[in-house]
Amino acid sequence: MSDSEVRKFFIFDETDLNANRSGKLSAKQKSKLESDEKGADQIFVGAGIFFIIVALVIIYFVAGDSILKLFSGESLSSSETLSLVLGGGLPTLFFGFFAYGAFKMGISKLDNTVLSVQGKINFVKVEKRVPTSTSEVSNYRTVQQYELRVGKIAFENVNEELLSIMEEGDTYAFYYTKQVKKILSCEFISKGK
Numbered sequence: 001m002s003d004s005e006v007r008k009f010f011i012f013d014e015t016d017l018n019a020n021r022s023g024k025l026s027a028k029q030k031s032k033l034e035s036d037e038k039g040a041d042q043i044f045v046g047a048g049i050f051f052i053i054v055a056l057v058i059i060y061f062v063a064g065d066s067i068l069k070l071f072s073g074e075s076l077s078s079s080e081t082l083s084l085v086l087g088g089g090l091p092t093l094f095f096g097f098f099a100y101g102a103f104k105m106g107i108s109k110l111d112n113t114v115l116s117v118q119g120k121i122n123f124v125k126v127e128k129r130v131p132t133s134t135s136e137v138s139n140y141r142t143v144q145q146y147e148l149r150v151g152k153i154a155f156e157n158v159n160e161e162l163l164s165i166m167e168e169g170d171t172y173a174f175y176y177t178k179q180v181k182k183i184l185s186c187e188f189i190s191k192g193k
Contacts, residue, residue, distance in 0.1 A: 010183055016029055016185050020114055020175035021116075025112060033177070044102045045102070048102035051096075055099075059087060059088050062083060063083050063087030112179070113178040117176070120168075121168060121171075125146055128143055130142075146163070150172065153181070155174075155183060169192025173186060173187050
């Protein structure tokens with residue numbers, strides 16, 4: 001294990017580490033996290049817009065004639081009223097719900113408070129069920145991943161390369177973000193027994 005390998009793996013420098021020790025993000029880390037979050041926000045807003053467009057297209061094709069008749073002052077037959085309620089109301093509710101969720105996620109901000117944990121490191125291979133989907137069926141598959149455990153904190157889906165950089169049982173201090181547990185920096189404290 002060398003400090004340079006660990007720093008290269010987690011992509012941090014002494015300035016980042018000093019800021020994290022103080023419970024803060026460095027300017028570089030703050031900029032990177034904001035950039036990552038902005039990209040995710042754009043995806044969620046785009047998904048919200050997509051859901052609205054899908055709802056409008058369905059409403060147009062299913063209830064478009066009924067809507068035009070209603071606005072022109074003509075009376076609607078019972079089948080036209082039903083097509084208006086089902087063709088206009090259900091897509092609006094269904095896709096509106098998803099659009100609202102996507103917009104809400106797009107404007108919410110992650111809690112990037114800097115937390116720390118110190119202790120002996122332990123790598124654990126775990127099995128997780130992750131969703132897979134095909135065009136017809138949503139399904140799950142089991143994958144094996146490594147977790148890096150330090151005290152009561154588990155960092156999930158750790159790259160296997162880290163096992164050759166850090167030794168189990170060594171004591172480290174890790175600095176990470178509160179909400180997504182992204183490791184910002186770490187420092188070697190002592191050799192394990």
